[in-house]
Amino acid sequence: MIEGLVALYIFMLAAFVGYEVIAKVPVILHTPLMSGSNFIHGIVLVGAMIALGHADTNLEKAIGFIGVMLATGNAVGGYFVTERMLEMFKTSKGDK
Amino acid sequence: MIDNWQTFLIEGIYFLAAILFILGLKKMSSPVTARGGIIWAGVGMILATLATFLTPHLSNLDLIVIAIILGATPAWWSAKKVAMANMPQMIALYNGMGGGAAAAIAGVELIRASAGHELSNTVQTLAVLGAIIGTISFSGSIIAFAKLQGLIKKSLLFNKQQIINLGLFVFLLVLGAVIVYIGSVPVIVIILFFLVALVFGVLVTVPIGGADMPVVISLFNALTGLAVAFEGFVLSNAAMIIAGTVVGAAGTLLTQLMARAMNRPISNVLFSGFGAAEGQEASDNAGIEGSLKPIDATDAAIMMAYAEQVIIVPGYGMAVAQAQHKIWELTRALIERDVRVKFAIHPVAGRMPGHMNVLLAEAGVPYDIIFDLEEINAEFEQSDVALVIGANDVVNPIARTDPNSPIYGMPILSVDKAKNVVVIKRGKGTGFSGVENHLFYADNTRMLYGDGQKMAGELLQGIKEL
Numbered sequence: 001m002i003e004g005l006v007a008l009y010i011f012m013l014a015a016f017v018g019y020e021v022i023a024k025v026p027v028i029l030h031t032p033l034m035s036g037s038n039f040i041h042g043i044v045l046v047g048a049m050i051a052l053g054h055a056d057t058n059l060e061k062a063i064g065f066i067g068v069m070l071a072t073g074n075a076v077g078g079y080f081v082t083e084r085m086l087e088m089f090k091t092s093k094g095d096k
Numbered sequence: 097m098i099d100n101w102q103t104f105l106i107e108g109i110y111f112l113a114a115i116l117f118i119l120g121l122k123k124m125s126s127p128v129t130a131r132g133g134i135i136w137a138g139v140g141m142i143l144a145t146l147a148t149f150l151t152p153h154l155s156n157l158d159l160i161v162i163a164i165i166l167g168a169t170p171a172w173w174s175a176k177k178v179a180m181a182n183m184p185q186m187i188a189l190y191n192g193m194g195g196g197a198a199a200a201i202a203g204v205e206l207i208r209a210s211a212g213h214e215l216s217n218t219v220q221t222l223a224v225l226g227a228i229i230g231t232i233s234f235s236g237s238i239i240a241f242a243k244l245q246g247l248i249k250k251s252l253l254f255n256k257q258q259i260i261n262l263g264l265f266v267f268l269l270v271l272g273a274v275i276v277y278i279g280s281v282p283v284i285v286i287i288l289f290f291l292v293a294l295v296f297g298v299l300v301t302v303p304i305g306g307a308d309m310p311v312v313i314s315l316f317n318a319l320t321g322l323a324v325a326f327e328g329f330v331l332s333n334a335a336m337i338i339a340g341t342v343v344g345a346a347g348t349l350l351t352q353l354m355a356r357a358m359n360r361p362i363s364n365v366l367f368s369g370f371g372a373a374e375g376q377e378a379s380d381n382a383g384i385e386g387s388l389k390p391i392d393a394t395d396a397a398i399m400m401a402y403a404e405q406v407i408i409v410p411g412y413g414m415a416v417a418q419a420q421h422k423i424w425e426l427t428r429a430l431i432e433r434d435v436r437v438k439f440a441i442h443p444v445a446g447r448m449p450g451h452m453n454v455l456l457a458e459a460g461v462p463y464d465i466i467f468d469l470e471e472i473n474a475e476f477e478q479s480d481v482a483l484v485i486g487a488n489d490v491v492n493p494i495a496r497t498d499p500n501s502p503i504y505g506m507p508i509l510s511v512d513k514a515k516n517v518v519v520i521k522r523g524k525g526t527g528f529s530g531v532e533n534h535l536f537y538a539d540n541t542r543m544l545y546g547d548g549q550k551m552a553g554e555l556l557q558g559i560k561e562l
Contacts, residue, residue, distance in 0.1 A: 004218060007329055007337065014325075014338045017118055018345030025125040027443050027468045030350065030450035035187050036124045036134055037346050038317050040117050042141060042190075043339040044197045044324045045164075046110075046148045047331050051204040052163065053154035057211070059283070060204050061156060065163045067200025072167030074194035075145075079138050080175035081186055086124070086131045088457035 035082040042075025102150055109147035110335035116140030117339050121346065127463055144335050180458045181415040184447040185244035188313045191320055192237025198230030198323035203290065205330055210280040217276060219330050224272040226326030228293050233319045235297030240304075240313050244447060248302075261299050268292045300366065308365045310448040311354045315362065318347025357443030357469075357507065388524070391542035393551060396518045397558025403480035405436040407472065409509055410452050411445045413486015413522065417548030420459035423485065426556045427461065433559070438475070439466040440482075440509050442490035473510050482514035484535075486521070486548050492533045503531055517541040520551045 025033055048071040052064030116136050123133030149157075171190065178186050202223045209215045215223065242248045271289040275281050304312055321343030328336025355362045400406050408427070414420060427437045439461065441452045453466060476482060484491055491511040495503045511517055512535050519536060521543060535541055544551050 007332075010334065010337050011325065011341050014341035015345040018121075018342035018347075019349050021118065021122050021125060021342070022346040022349045026127070027441065028450055028453040028463055028466060029125060029127060029130060030353070030443075031183065031187075031448045031454050032130060032450065033121075033124050034314055034317055034347070034350055034448065035183070036121065036137065037321070037343045037350075038187055038191045038194070039134070039141075040121065040137055040339050041194050041317075041321045041324045041343045043113070043117070043144060043336055044194050044201070044320075044327070045141075046144050047201045047324070047327050047333055047336050048197045049145070049148045049160050050151060050154070050331055050333070051201045052156050052160055053151060054208075055156060055204055056208070060207055061159060063200050063203045063207070064156070065159055067197045067204065068160055068163035069167035070193040070200065071197035072164045073171040074190050074197060075141055075171075076168045077171035077175045077186065077190035077193070079134065079141070080172060081178070081183060081190065082134045083131075083138075084175070085180075085183065085454050085457075086134055088454070088460075 032082055032085040035078060035085060039075060039078030039082050042071060042078050045071035045075050047071075100152075102152055106147045106150055107334070109143050110333070113140035113144040113147075113335050114338040116143075118342060121342065179418075180455055181418065182245070183454060184310065184313065184451060185241045187448075188237045188240040188244065188309075188316070191313065191317050192234045192241065195230040195233030195237060195316065195320040195323055198320065198327045199227050199234055199290065199293075201327045201330070202227030202230065203286070205327075206275065206286050207283055210283055210286065212280065214279060215330070220276045220279065222326045223330045224276055224289075226323045226330065227290065228268060228272060229319050229326070230323035231290055231293035232297035232300065233316045233323060235294045236301040237313070237316045237320075239298055239301040240309055240316065243301075243304075244309055257299070257303060261296065264292060264296050264299065268296055304365065310444060310451075311351060311362065311365050313448070314347060314351040314354055315366075318344050318351055321345075321347050354444065354448075386537040386539060388536055388543050389541065391518065391544055393544060393546075393554035394558045396542065396544055397555045398562065399516055399518065400430060400435065400481050400483065400555065401433055401559045401562050403435055405438070405475070405479045406430060406481045406483060407438050407440050407476060407479045407511075407514065409440045409442075409445075409482060409484045409487050409491060409511055410456070411442075411485065411487025411490060412447060412451075413488075413520075414548050415446055415451065415455055415486070417486065417522075417550075419485060419548035419552050420455045420461075422549050422552035422556065424456070424459040424461050426552050426559070427465075429556055429559045437465065438472060440469070440472045440476075440511075441466060442469055442487065442509050443507075445487055445490050469507060469509060476510045476513040479514045480516060482511045482517045484511055484517065484519045484521075485552070488521075488533055489531065491535055492531060493538075494531060494534050497534075501531055511535060512538055512540070515540065518544055520544045520546065520548055522547060 048067035055061045055064040117140050120133040120137030123129040205223050321340045325337050325340030430437050445452045491509050493512045494501045495506045495508045
């Protein structure tokens with residue numbers, strides 16, 4: 001279990017990290033980055049799996065099932081879209 | 097705290113995944129390392145997912161596997177298939193799915209709570225908040241997707257919309273408070289709660305115009321992150337808390353950067369609807385001096401071929417016409433003739449910041465000849481030709497001069513300062529803002545009417561024939 005205050009600390013520190021990591025991003029990467037961060041919240045899949053994993057009634061199972069499907073869509077779609085975008089960045093020198 | 101090796105292993109892998117996400121995001125913020133960044137984050141995701149299968153007392157394994165396969169296949173297929181110009185709406189769609197998943201987690205937990213698995217007040221509050229945010233992000237993102245995809249054409253504004261929205265939001269909060277306070281409410285109340293949140297997300301997004309969509313999608317992205325973090329607290333899952341919060345914070349910053357580039361406070365984007373500007377259209381036409389002066393592709397080609405420096409300014413019109421490949425061919429033809437060619441990208445050109453960069457990158461334009469607004473604005477004065485293709489509001493000098501204009505104060509590319517301006521444009525219409533563009537009437541501007549791709553081809557032909 002994560003206790004209340006510890007959770008708050010994690011929340012605060014993670015918020016600072018998120019802010020700092022993005023702060024120096026060039027405009028040309030804004031769309032891929034939005035897409036990349038969109039992929040990262042696909043971690044919701046883990047939660048959806050746990051929720052479906054302890055669902056008892058049929059209603060809970062149905063909702064959990066939809067949750068896992070949606071979360072997988074978020075993670076998988078987000079990954080391939082981001083990868084496709086980033087694949088294209090090249091310099092005129094020809095290296096990657 | 098750690099009762100057995102399974103939990104220890106799972107927690108360790110989540111910890112590793114969180115590190116991989118943060119490092120991946122960090123790498124994604126530089127063009128050189130960006131590719132590696134998404135791969136690191138991807139490895140983190142796979143590890144975390146596999147570790148979750150080890151969770152003690154995890155039932156419904158068959159359902160989980162089927163749901164993953166059913167979710168992954170269409171997402172993989174659509175992400176591989178979609179055209180680069182349609183990326184923004186796909187991001188909106190995948191983001192909505194994430195919001196929906198967070199809401200579904202809350203749904204399962206709240207229904208379980210009503211069946212006797214009681215949650216503490218704090219946890220229940222977070223579950224409810226995550227449910228509200230996730231559901232709004234879900235239905236709002238779907239609307240954003242539908243709008244950009246052209247499934248919904250109109251920006252709907254109806255009477256007293258804001259009052260209805262406010263009323264609905266208050267009702268939503270009251271329902272949420274009731275759920276938290278009572279603890280185990282009948283399932284029907286929970287269903288009503290989610291329905292109200294869904295409707296609210298739709299109503300908030302429907303009036304927002306296409307030009308503001310990037311800001312809205314970015315905001316929904318941040319909101320989904322936050323919803324994921326909240327549901328992470330509910331399940332006491334550190335990986336979800338960290339990843340969700342990082343995305344929430346990063347997304348918020350990204351939203352601010354975009355809104356600032358458009359000179360529109362976020363509150364404005366959300367609560368006014370761009371439709372408010374339409375009434376002003378008529379008065380804007382007054383006071384324009386000069387006339388629209390058309391030019392042939394051949395003449396424009398000669399102008400560019402003998403120039404020393406040409407700056408190309410792409411906008412959403414280039415994406416619509418899929419003209420980026422032709423533009424790159426044109427650029428190479430010019431470079432062969434020793435013309436210096438640079439690309440100038442306005443932060444909100446297209447449907448998202450960086451949207452133009454992605455399209456140009458797809459065509460093979462190297463990113464070191466692509467420049468942002470601040471880097472290139474001073475150079476227009478020394479340029480012989482500025483070629484505007486499908487950009488409108490972001491090059492409208494009225495943003496500098498007319499305080500009454502809805503786009504007044506928005507930073508623009510100083511295209512009008514170039515010695516000659518060639519504007520490729522399909523027709524005589526206005527940009528998203530509905531404001532007449534004074535640049536098109538300027539003495540040094542020539543209009544090249546036609547489809548972006550076709551005109552770029554004709555320019556290329558003209559240069560090759562010289």
